[in-house]
Amino acid sequence: QQQVKQSPQSLIVQKGGISIINCAYENTAFDYFPWYQQFPGKGPALLIAIRPDVSEKKEGRFTISFNKSAKQFSLHIMDSQPGDSATYFCAGAGGGADGLTFGKGTHLIIQP
């Protein structure tokens, strides 16, 4: 049972471009939606997170857009850099769910 669907599986973006990763969730009781960034050989690290009562959150070049009615949220990386090349996971939490429910991840490559 996959409660968070993430797309695309992989993404190649030119340096300076915008990277967009999308997620859709099923559990309407989720009250916290984080994005994690993972580099090879490392654990996931929190990148940015949002609550469902906010439609957008921006931190530097990273923005979460949240659409509660559609049960969708997305990560936008502006001015993408080679150092942003990593695997990105969206997740949902709360509403009695155990831990974090993760999407399957997006492998992002930023070409110089």
Added chain:
Amino acid sequence: DAGITQSPRYKITETGRQVTLMCHQTWSHSYMFWYRQDLGHGLRLIYYSAAADITDKGEVPDGYVVSRSKTENFPLTLESATRSQTSVYFCASSERQGAWINQPQHFGDGTRLSIL
């Protein structure tokens, strides 16, 4: 330094053997979690613990055993390892069960386990 550490980082073992993965956190977080990461599946919750001596199953608990006698430690044991348990295992900790703004889940760097 405060943080969460996992050991060993790499482990190779044979089917049928018992293996224990260790996790230690220095934040005194109440909650600790074990996830496994497999290609095409993302991270899936195996077990979690709300406090010392309190543990509960996650999405994929079969074949695993956990214990938590001290707040800072949360070992994961594979009592009789199978090839399907070859994976990368991550431990995490948090002040909350589901995490929250300013109270995220923090992850260790993982243990890469290969079962031959």
